[in-house]
Amino acid sequence: MSSSYIGRFAPSPTGPLHFGSLLAALASYLDARSQNGQWLVRIENLDPPREDPNAADQILNILDTYQLHWDGEVRYQSQRNQAYLEILNRLKRSNHAFPCGCSRKQLAGQLHNGMCQLPEHLHQSGDYAWRFCVGRGQRSFIDGLQGEYRESLENDIGDFVVKRRDGPWSYQLAVVTDDADQNVTHVVRGIDLIDSTIRQQCLQQALDFPIPHYSHIPVAVESNGQKLSKQNLATALQPDESGNTLWDALLWLRQSPPADLRNSGNEAVLKWAITHWQRQALAGIKENPAPLDFLRHN
Numbered sequence: 001m002s003s004s005y006i007g008r009f010a011p012s013p014t015g016p017l018h019f020g021s022l023l024a025a026l027a028s029y030l031d032a033r034s035q036n037g038q039w040l041v042r043i044e045n046l047d048p049p050r051e052d053p054n055a056a057d058q059i060l061n062i063l064d065t066y067q068l069h070w071d072g073e074v075r076y077q078s079q080r081n082q083a084y085l086e087i088l089n090r091l092k093r094s095n096h097a098f099p100c101g102c103s104r105k106q107l108a109g110q111l112h113n114g115m116c117q118l119p120e121h122l123h124q125s126g127d128y129a130w131r132f133c134v135g136r137g138q139r140s141f142i143d144g145l146q147g148e149y150r151e152s153l154e155n156d157i158g159d160f161v162v163k164r165r166d167g168p169w170s171y172q173l174a175v176v177t178d179d180a181d182q183n184v185t186h187v188v189r190g191i192d193l194i195d196s197t198i199r200q201q202c203l204q205q206a207l208d209f210p211i212p213h214y215s216h217i218p219v220a221v222e223s224n225g226q227k228l229s230k231q232n233l234a235t236a237l238q239p240d241e242s243g244n245t246l247w248d249a250l251l252w253l254r255q256s257p258p259a260d261l262r263n264s265g266n267e268a269v270l271k272w273a274i275t276h277w278q279r280q281a282l283a284g285i286k287e288n289p290a291p292l293d294f295l296r297h298n
């Protein structure tokens with residue numbers, strides 16, 4: 001029996017999956033499956049020069065090993081150019097997007113507030129970005145785990161880029177386009193992305209898209225406060241360690257699987273975890289709900 005819940009996991013293929021991204025995958029998977037929802041996987045490969053050509057396949061293989069099975073076809077953002085172009089055109093037509101040739105030097109570390117005049121020579125060369133006109137005032141939303149989150153449009157956000165000067169689509173425009181196109185109703189992801197949420201909601205509103213329900217889980221950080229990433233402790237997940245790592249990930253997400261399930265295989269462990277998923281165990285927590293010491297032993 002399926003419900004109207006549609007969730008997703010949307011990694012950027014900049015390297016193999018590590019523990020930090022497994023947590024986001026697992027939490028979004030459990031939240032979706034516990035509500036009989038669908039769980040989609042989308043590869044956010046918008047910037048090929050910065051990506052590892054093998055990483056997408058590696059990520060999908062690891063998800064498979066963990067028995068985190070997704071619904072439908074995997075979507076690749078690299079194949080969505082036309083859809084993003086149409087969305088940009090809609091934003092242009094409704095005067096929500098404007099061309100901007102301001103250099104980093106001109107902005108001098110300040111946010112971009114209000115439309116600017118594009119110099120004629122840039123107009124001809126095509127050497128400019130497109131920005132979303134964010135407006136002014138306060139905007140907030142209620143996060144499923146973190147409570148109310150509020151930002152000032154002009155002081156915290158500014159007119160943000162939707163198409164980069166050097167060509168690629170921005171993360172914000174692509175995410176909003178695909179979440180709407182795939183009818184995503186629930187977004188569960190790391191709290192490091194919480195400050196993108198109001199940008200995304202502004203775009204959704206400008207485009208008349210439904211606004212999904214957002215929950216931001218804590219991130220795994222090293223003792224020096226650095227987010228786990230492939231640059232530090234977070235070594236790539238190993239397929240033959242999946243049983244131990246899945247168990248550790250559940251404990252880290254403050255779930256309490258019974259000890260006698262420990263060696264019964266990923267499928268059985270996930271089945272238990274879906275039935276007993278307690279998202280609220282993570283409410284209000286921003287980082288490391290449990291120590292990361294075990295990562296060093298693996």
Ligand SMILES: [Zn+2]
Nearest residue numbers: 100101102116
């Ligand atoms: Zn500008």
